[in-house]
Amino acid sequence: MSAPTTGPIGAPGPAGRGQATGGDRLARFAPSAARRRRDRFARASILAGTVIALVPLALIVYYLLSKGLSSWSVSFFTTDPTGSTFFGGSSIGGIKSAILGTIEIVALASAIAVPLGVGVAIWLVEYGRSGWFAQLVRFFVDVLTGVPSIVFGLFVYIVLVVGTGSTYAGYKGSIALSLLMLPIVIRSAEVVLLLVPGALRESALALGVPRWRVIFSVVLPTALPGMLTGVLLAVARAAGETAPLLFTAAATLKTNFNLGGFMNSLPVQIYKDVTSATTSVEHRAWGAALTLVVMILLLNLVARLIARRSRLA
DSSP, X not given: OOOOOOOSTTSOOSOOTTOOOHHHXXXXXXXXXXXXXHHHHHHHHHHHHHHXXXXXXXXXXXXXXXXHGGGOOHHHHHSOOOOOOSSOGGGSOOSHHHHHHHHHHHHHHHHHHHHHHHHHHHHHHHTOSSSHHHHHHHHHHHHHHTSOHHHHHHHHIIIIIITTTOOOOHHHHHHHHHHHHHHHXXXXXXXXXXXXXXXXXXXXXXXXXXXXXXXXIIIHHHHHHHXXXXXXXXXXXXXXXXXXXXXXXXXXXXXXXXXTSOOOOHHHHHHHHHTOSOHHHHHHHHHHHHHHHHHHHHHHHHHHHHHHHHHHO
């Protein structure tokens, strides 16, 4: 008996009764009208959710621009706040000391938190991934992530101010902010390091490269862009915190480069100015808030540019 023959795809032929033709297979997997409707509904829902999420952000940026741009001037960035609030709107000064103080405090906090956080993440991923001690460290890191920022400020205040019988200082504010940044850096760096393909590590180890060199020459460069994002999130949160600095660094009107003394900062300056009854001082608070947002934006742009250039290299 000769085998049944089939005609061209999609054309009727003497195929067997139970044998599906190519046209039948295409028709079976073609999207139906109901599928298309569900797809359009899902796309529209996602688009609507995105627009709804962007509306508050757009309103905040618009409000900051409308309130803060009117306060910006050359003297606004080159003079210190004088503290004169009831005599002459032009004598209230600017935010120079707050800008420089924020840069110094956050820079020192980043220098403390970023190396420690990345080091802990490397140990968790490369050496202690499944041990009980690593699980304990992850648990405490998760707990610290949800601790309110004022608790870190109170802790440093009790230990380094009350406990030592000393006064407020800028470096104590940096320590408080570093404690705030540490769990964010650890968790974000750990997630990014886990995404590095294991084949890269195995290939380098198979060539006889020491494990520490594999980490510094292969793993870290591969994970750098993602780790940079986590570091920027931590820096952005630390730069906007007020409560830890109120208990540790206090505030001063004049510019101070000594981290061992009182230091002004943008969050504290905004907090003090926005509660003032004077309109000109309140306007200074809006200008300082816009300045803080622009500083974080510029930091993100520079970091993205550096990460892109390192990835291309």
